[in-house]
Amino acid sequence: MKRVAAIGLDAAEWSRLAPLIASGELPNLARIAERSRRFELENTRGFRSEAVWTQFLTGRSSERSGYWTNVAYDPATYDVCDVGASTFDPFWVGLPDVRTIAFDIPHSAVWHRDPGTVQCTGWGAHSPLHPRAAHPAGLLSEIDERFGVHPGFLQDNTPCWWDPAFLEALTDAAEQGAARRIDVVRWLAERFDDWNLLVTVMSEAHSVGHHAWHGVDEGHLAGGAASAPVARRSMERTHRALDEAVGRFADDLPEGTHLLVFALHGMQDNTNDLPALALLPELLLRLQLGRRMLVNPRAEAWRRAGHPVEPPAISWIADALALWADSPKRHLRRLLHFSLRPRGARWLFEALGAMQRQGSPVDRFGTFPITPEVEPPPPGRYRAGIEYQPVTWYQQHWRRMDAFALPTFSDGHVRINLAGREAAGTVPASDYLAACERVVGWLRATVDPRTGQPVVEDVEVNRDPHRDGPPADVVVYWRSGIDAFEHPEAGLIGPVPLLRTGEHSSRGFALVSGPGIEPGDGGARSALDITPTIAALLGAQPDPSGDGSPLVSPAPV
Numbered sequence: 001m002k003r004v005a006a007i008g009l010d011a012a013e014w015s016r017l018a019p020l021i022a023s024g025e026l027p028n029l030a031r032i033a034e035r036s037r038r039f040e041l042e043n044t045r046g047f048r049s050e051a052v053w054t055q056f057l058t059g060r061s062s063e064r065s066g067y068w069t070n071v072a073y074d075p076a077t078y079d080v081c082d083v084g085a086s087t088f089d090p091f092w093v094g095l096p097d098v099r100t101i102a103f104d105i106p107h108s109a110v111w112h113r114d115p116g117t118v119q120c121t122g123w124g125a126h127s128p129l130h131p132r133a134a135h136p137a138g139l140l141s142e143i144d145e146r147f148g149v150h151p152g153f154l155q156d157n158t159p160c161w162w163d164p165a166f167l168e169a170l171t172d173a174a175e176q177g178a179a180r181r182i183d184v185v186r187w188l189a190e191r192f193d194d195w196n197l198l199v200t201v202m203s204e205a206h207s208v209g210h211h212a213w214h215g216v217d218e219g220h221l222a223g224g225a226a227s228a229p230v231a232r233r234s235m236e237r238t239h240r241a242l243d244e245a246v247g248r249f250a251d252d253l254p255e256g257t258h259l260l261v262f263a264l265h266g267m268q269d270n271t272n273d274l275p276a277l278a279l280l281p282e283l284l285l286r287l288q289l290g291r292r293m294l295v296n297p298r299a300e301a302w303r304r305a306g307h308p309v310e311p312p313a314i315s316w317i318a319d320a321l322a323l324w325a326d327s328p329k330r331h332l333r334r335l336l337h338f339s340l341r342p343r344g345a346r347w348l349f350e351a352l353g354a355m356q357r358q359g360s361p362v363d364r365f366g367t368f369p370i371t372p373e374v375e376p377p378p379p380g381r382y383r384a385g386i387e388y389q390p391v392t393w394y395q396q397h398w399r400r401m402d403a404f405a406l407p408t409f410s411d412g413h414v415r416i417n418l419a420g421r422e423a424a425g426t427v428p429a430s431d432y433l434a435a436c437e438r439v440v441g442w443l444r445a446t447v448d449p450r451t452g453q454p455v456v457e458d459v460e461v462n463r464d465p466h467r468d469g470p471p472a473d474v475v476v477y478w479r480s481g482i483d484a485f486e487h488p489e490a491g492l493i494g495p496v497p498l499l500r501t502g503e504h505s506s507r508g509f510a511l512v513s514g515p516g517i518e519p520g521d522g523g524a525r526s527a528l529d530i531t532p533t534i535a536a537l538l539g540a541q542p543d544p545s546g547d548g549s550p551l552v553s554p555a556p557v
Helices: 014-022 027-034 052-058 139-147 164-191 204-215 228-251 273-289 299-304 316-323 328-339 342-357 390-400 429-444 527-537
Strands: 004-009 037-042 071-074 079-082 100-103 117-121 133-135 197-202 258-263 266-269 403-405 412-416 456-461 474-478 485-487 491-493 502-505 507-513 520-526
Touching: 004 228, 004 527, 014 027, 014 228, 014 266, 014 507, 027 228, 027 258, 027 507, 037 527, 052 527, 100 164, 117 139, 133 139, 139 164, 164 197, 164 204, 164 228, 197 228, 204 228, 204 266, 204 502, 228 258, 258 527, 273 390, 273 403, 273 412, 273 429, 273 474, 273 485, 273 491, 299 491, 390 403, 403 429, 412 429, 429 456, 429 474, 507 527, 520 527
Parallel strands: 004 197, 004 258, 037 520, 100 117, 100 197
Antiparallel strands: 037 507, 071 079, 117 133, 258 507, 266 502, 403 412, 412 474, 456 474, 485 491
């Protein structure tokens, strides 16, 4: 019986791992790499944080699947929401006679009830995009009782990179969670011992990297922060925890099993959060309607002080709510609007609790109850609010604007308010490209007040407004280290306190080993090649509707 065991290291950055492997500081990964065919992977440039795991699960690019992002926008109502994981069946459902154990894969959904699949979602993934559920029913509840939950689950979204105690607590949770995950996977492999495919994904590099990247990036805007030495140790500890987890995973595999260790994307300096979610919507509002929502009475003092990096005074959401309210009446309206949303209420109460305590954010660990296993929702029924993103606070103005920013978890996304497509469209179809170019011109005229350099690295314009594709008409790629804009007409926008220090890169890697695999350097390939590689190792034919090609063709043994 052919077996394949795959372990993903979510957002583990190869440019950081490779030197540590070469130096022997990660002995288990070094041992595996030595016997593996090694590849560097490149993933999609745009929508890189939203689409990568769906591409893996479906074996299709976004162009082929139609799934670009978990943010849904309705041009008939101008409403936006988080729709969660895609509704497609995962690739293993189409593989004949393959019995699969799939544990805690990000963006996966328990919707298909495939009799050959044992599956759990939402145990510890950083971004599950799906409720905590399992097949067979009750399995996740049993895991919770037997092993406990991941101690970092739901705790790793709190933006507290500046707080050393928080970083220590987060790293403790990552170490414990990594070890606990392998305990769970070993137990599943023994209990359902007729498996052909075993897949799990480690969330720890993702969780810690968002908050600790400034500790390992010498040129980072926050590299001189007091928390940077702790952040560096957090990254080192997390890498060692991953190495130990991968070693335990590999050592328990039955003889003859093909092993795949991979990452679909990595981590880098956070170039997106503030420009895309806070500064871009304000720029568009000022230039089109002449109004302001984002205010900062400290802006000129910040300029005179030499543009220091500003951590939040208490919590990021508390500071943001103050910055987006220039009067007591408006501040009260913002608080009420935000607190009436389910997820917004959680963030608001967290911020108010931090204000009351005036203490370290570390005491938030363990304060959010973990929901029990639930019956998986029907396809397309999952919805979650995204009112915690400041870009949504501009929604009240979208109908009167020619172009507005959409919520995003990656690059800047701008939508043209197109007549005949949007319910209250203001831009005639004949002016669509001209409207896109106006946006591009505004962006290229915007500079970083620290350096005077453009804030934009590159811009992509979707030239067909009625295409089947992403909701954004203009996709913006930002330069790094941006926490404020300056525009000749709009003036100084920001600064806004830094939210997170790390975000996703499009770089990944793969280590493939097992019978018939010749070790060595396999060069650079596409991350879309991971899924057909698993199928090939299982002896299955590639999916004709899929993308990519196998990284290896194992020789007969």
